[in-house]
Amino acid sequence: MTVILNQSFTGVSIGAVLLLIALGLTLTFGQMGVINMAHGEFIMAGAYTTYVLQKPIENAGISLLLALPVAFLVAGSMGALLEWLLIRRLYARPLDTLLVTWGVSLMLQQLARDVFGAPNVQTTAPDLLTGSVSVAGVTLANSRLFILGFALLCVCGLAAILRVTPLGRRIRAVVQNRDLAEVSGIATGRVDRTTFFIGSGLAGMAGVALTLIGPIGPTTGTNYIVDAFLVVVVGGIGRLRGAVITAFVLGLLQSVLEYSTTVSVAKVVVLVGIVAFLQWRPQGLYTVRTRSLV
């Protein structure tokens, strides 16, 4: 029983990580239809932000909390810059976007290598987040609880922005019908850039949270990029709800399979499952009409 509970928590926490890394992508890929291969590097930028901030600020807790908004700005600005420089010129050409952003991703990795060195760097986690609490025989790692809470907070925040703010309304309008939005007086170019800013910023914040559980190095982003795309594709392009459900289902599936088989086998089975699912439902769990799909 303890095993089942333990593994369920593991599954949920893997799901939270997946959700966190995919959340920014639900905006940039899901809403805007941009295949941004440099998304992982925004995660990396967030992770390095934590590292940089820890040098002047000794208190690990304060620097981590401060790193969240700073990473959002850093990664968001990088994203907005990328959108302004390259992506907006390639909106009708998804394949070219893929190649260009992949190139950008390689350049950013090399930049990180030149600035911070090829070896990984370490950050100190606040003491509060390195321990664990026991509930009914189940060990809940504090870092995982933090990530879970943070991921849910981000989802709620993003959902709120999309649903109730004027900005969210504009984003949805542009996604649903760009021409109509434009004739209604919405500056679609600016909306695109803002959307990209928020999406990339979310990746940066994910990077901060991931320093608690993973390595921080030039290739950090590549560890997560494929999983992030899987979540968005399976969840259904453009649907936040789909991404949330998919992240947790994949997390639980992964943890159950890993426990009963091996890590490699679990990965294969999950991928085969995803392929089969997409054969049956190519549009993913949920769908919305976006300009990338019409």
Place this chain on the structure above:
Amino acid sequence: MSGLITRRGLLTGISALGAGAVLSACGAKTGSDTSKAAGAKADTSGDTVKVGLLNSLSGTMAISEVTVHNALLLAVKEINAAGGVLGKKLEPVSQDGASDWPTFAEKAQALITDSKVVATFGCWTSASRKAVKPVFERNKSLLFYPVQYEGLEQSPYIFYSGATTNQQIVPALDYLKKQGLTKLYLVGSDYVFPRTANKIIKTYAKANGMEVLGEDYAPLGSTEFATIVNKVKGAGADAVFNTLNGDSNVAFFKEYKSAGLTAKKLPVLSVSIAEEEVKSIGTQYLEGQLTAWNYYQTTPGAANEKFVAAYRAAYGKDKPTSDPMEAAYISVHLWKAMVEKAGSFDVEKVKAASDGIEFDAPEGKVTVDGATQHVHKTARIGKVTASGLIEEVWNSGGPIKPDPYLKGYDWAADL
């Protein structure tokens, strides 16, 4: 699964290279005749000779291999400052293996044919060594491999300056047994070294009344260890034997600590974590955990003080020195001694001169064993300290004769 991929990758690499070798051989008809291949001969005509440095300067293994590359450069610099080898200065040629095994094979061939190097130093993972082995054998060129590995290999064109199993893993198991830690859980990356090492560990355990309660592998570069740590925690083991490599160690030890496991409750003995890795994983996650090597930065002796000081002067005061770095450093010096004894850069003459070559290494005196092309080394078990260094807690008392096939151990007869 991984075995398949590796093998396929290897085959592709080799067949591509094979095609290249045939082309450059211009009519060499048999495979054994490739030494006559144009351009495959080392160039020793000028005032300088080139030596190849083949390490991953990018990718998931860069965290470890860059330090080895630095140590190699340091040794080359020292040798040049002392007048070179046979009156010729060494010119290092670096190639990036990029943590990708077929790339290693490609770059090895480039060093031999394009740069015409007299010897090559490098590789870290066994997968990369297995990928380049046929290249060096076909071209009859020398590789010096500086990292502890899983044994069961003895290529005529590779010198192994790191430990083989009976100089690291077997002594580590002896140590665990002596401490009464007889129930083990094995965690490793999914490739040739951890799988072979674990095969040896299981055979040892069976013959020595120890028990292996579980065995788990994660793909190289994997960063999700929650489930594996849960399994380890639930198994009731006395110790974890860790053969993870690269980035995975960071994620594993972060998860390990989060799960409430400590060195006191359930010690982890690692064979791929040296001072540099301790630094990038974080001492807060590693303090008190065990490692098995032949050298630590804290190893006493004048040769080591000199080595540590020289390395810091060249690469920065906060840079630690580690076992693979030391083994890489001595490999260049050992090669120099072999060449000087042979009086020639000729590969066959160098090999013939290798037996009994001694060097006053940072780890203590080391001697080359000509028959196996390995090195006599002292095994040491260390504990990670709060300052991020590793402190020796046990050693084998003297250099152990290398035995890559474990022929001298009865229990290993079935391997």
